[in-house]
Amino acid sequence: MEQRNQLKLNDVHVDLIRTIAIIAVVMVHAAGRWTITSQELSRLTPLGMASWSAVDIYQCLAVLGVPLFLMLTGLLLLQPEKDESLGVFFKKRFARIGLPFIFWTGIYLVWVFLVQNIPFTADAVVQSLLNGAYTQFWYIYVIIGLYLLTPLLRVIMGYANQVLIKYFLVLWFIGASLLPFIGTLFPYQLNSNVFVISGYVGYFVLGLYLCSVQIRRRTAWALMILGTGLTVLSTYALAASGAGEGMYFFQAYLSPTVILASVMAFLLLLKVKPPSLQQKVNSNIFNKLIKKISENTFGIFFVHVIVIETIQRGYLGFMLNHEVLNPIIEVPLLVVITLFISLGILVLLKKIPGLDRLVA
Numbered sequence: 001m002e003q004r005n006q007l008k009l010n011d012v013h014v015d016l017i018r019t020i021a022i023i024a025v026v027m028v029h030a031a032g033r034w035t036i037t038s039q040e041l042s043r044l045t046p047l048g049m050a051s052w053s054a055v056d057i058y059q060c061l062a063v064l065g066v067p068l069f070l071m072l073t074g075l076l077l078l079q080p081e082k083d084e085s086l087g088v089f090f091k092k093r094f095a096r097i098g099l100p101f102i103f104w105t106g107i108y109l110v111w112v113f114l115v116q117n118i119p120f121t122a123d124a125v126v127q128s129l130l131n132g133a134y135t136q137f138w139y140i141y142v143i144i145g146l147y148l149l150t151p152l153l154r155v156i157m158g159y160a161n162q163v164l165i166k167y168f169l170v171l172w173f174i175g176a177s178l179l180p181f182i183g184t185l186f187p188y189q190l191n192s193n194v195f196v197i198s199g200y201v202g203y204f205v206l207g208l209y210l211c212s213v214q215i216r217r218r219t220a221w222a223l224m225i226l227g228t229g230l231t232v233l234s235t236y237a238l239a240a241s242g243a244g245e246g247m248y249f250f251q252a253y254l255s256p257t258v259i260l261a262s263v264m265a266f267l268l269l270l271k272v273k274p275p276s277l278q279q280k281v282n283s284n285i286f287n288k289l290i291k292k293i294s295e296n297t298f299g300i301f302f303v304h305v306i307v308i309e310t311i312q313r314g315y316l317g318f319m320l321n322h323e324v325l326n327p328i329i330e331v332p333l334l335v336v337i338t339l340f341i342s343l344g345i346l347v348l349l350k351k352i353p354g355l356d357r358l359v360a
Contacts (some may be wrong), residue, residue, distance in 0.1 A: 071266050169202055
């Protein structure tokens with residue numbers, strides 16, 4: 001087995017990446033996608049243009065959250081030295097996501113049928129279990145698929161040299177990101193069966209691979225800003241061209257610009273120096289909060305959409321959305337409120353005997 005010079009992962013790294021990633025995920029749903037035609041764009045007032053641009057920027061930053069989660073999960077699970085039987089591995093994974101998935105699916109079914117008054121049918125329940133009860137549940141199915149591959153990927157990562165891993169990642173990038181991008185520029189497309197490595201598995205493998213990558217912090221910052229900036233500008237350009245829903249192509253998690261920005265963000269977070277930060281963990285309220293958010297990330301992921309919709313629709317007696325307040329201020333304010341309400345809900349639920357394992 002090849003020995004690699006990998007960065008030693010510290011708990012501070014894990015907590016920091018989880019916290020930033022979940023804040024980004026909350027921001028995705030707090031900002032929402034503001035679809036606009038080229039004609040509507042040209043008629044916007046300066047304030048309207050600033051509002052639309054703010055939502056665009058917030059979304060382009062927020063889409064880094066899912067890749068960060070995927071890379072961190074890959075880093076934690078693909079360590080070749082982890083020697084577990086299939087039974088032990090899947091038992092742990094079921095306890096980690098299986099029970100919370102069932103619990104929160106039930107909660108969201110109640111939300112859909114009772115709060116949103118969607119007709120109750122057996123078909124709706126079955127579809128919720130097979131495809132996800134609500135908008136954010138798609139991610140759970142991605143994770144399940146990656147868990148199924150993890151025992152195989154551990155062997156590959158343990159015995160493959162750096163050249164083969166790079167080859168794997170290049171094939172993934174071409175098939176999952178580059179070809180779809182080229183397909184938007186030209187009327188001719190290569191048969192997608194040529195590149196069978198696609199989907200989110202590349203992020204999963206990147207998590208472990210990036211531990212051995214050395215890059216100057218200044219360079220990583222520059223490339224992350226470049227990737228995010230290109231995502232923002234490309235979204236604007238597609239909106240101006242009248243692309244409709246297609247205007248958000250570059251905000252897809254597998255777009256070339258998002259991959260560039262998220263990889264650089266991950267590398268920057270891995271470069272945080274744990275000793276200096278760790279010394280403050282027990283005395284600094286801010287770092288204690290990061291720890292608490294990190295411990296409840298999975299639960300926040302599940303509950304935050306209910307919290308956002310409750311606030312946006314005024315179920316608590318007050319309303320906070322794009323119509324009430326300019327999104328330049330409304331989005332970050334809603335993210336902060338949602339994060340703390342969600343965290344409070346999780347802390348309270350975990351105090352109820354028997355619920356601590358169910359809510360995540």
